[in-house]
Amino acid sequence: FISDFGISDFEISCFEIVCEMDNLVQVHYIVVTTADAPENADLTGTFHVTSTWMKYENEWKLVFNMDSRILEEV
Numbered sequence: 001f002i003s004d005f006g007i008s009d010f011e012i013s014c015f016e017i018v019c020e021m022d023n024l025v026q027v028h029y030i031v032v033t034t035a036d037a038p039e040n041a042d043l044t045g046t047f048h049v050t051s052t053w054m055k056y057e058n059e060w061k062l063v064f065n066m067d068s069r070i071l072e073e074v
Contacts, residue, residue: 006040007033023055030070046070 052064
């Protein structure tokens, strides 16, 4: 999935799952990415990602995904 966006390297940390209900969870993590192609330079950086998953008909489905760039202090 990540290679579809031209990401050449990534590292995931601070992975956490919050169980809201039996059929609803939120997943949070930090991802540091590197994109080699100049046209994908905006994908290089550190991001906080949150996803909401719902179990529907015995399968987990992604219902919401959001990421936010974490700015480094200068």
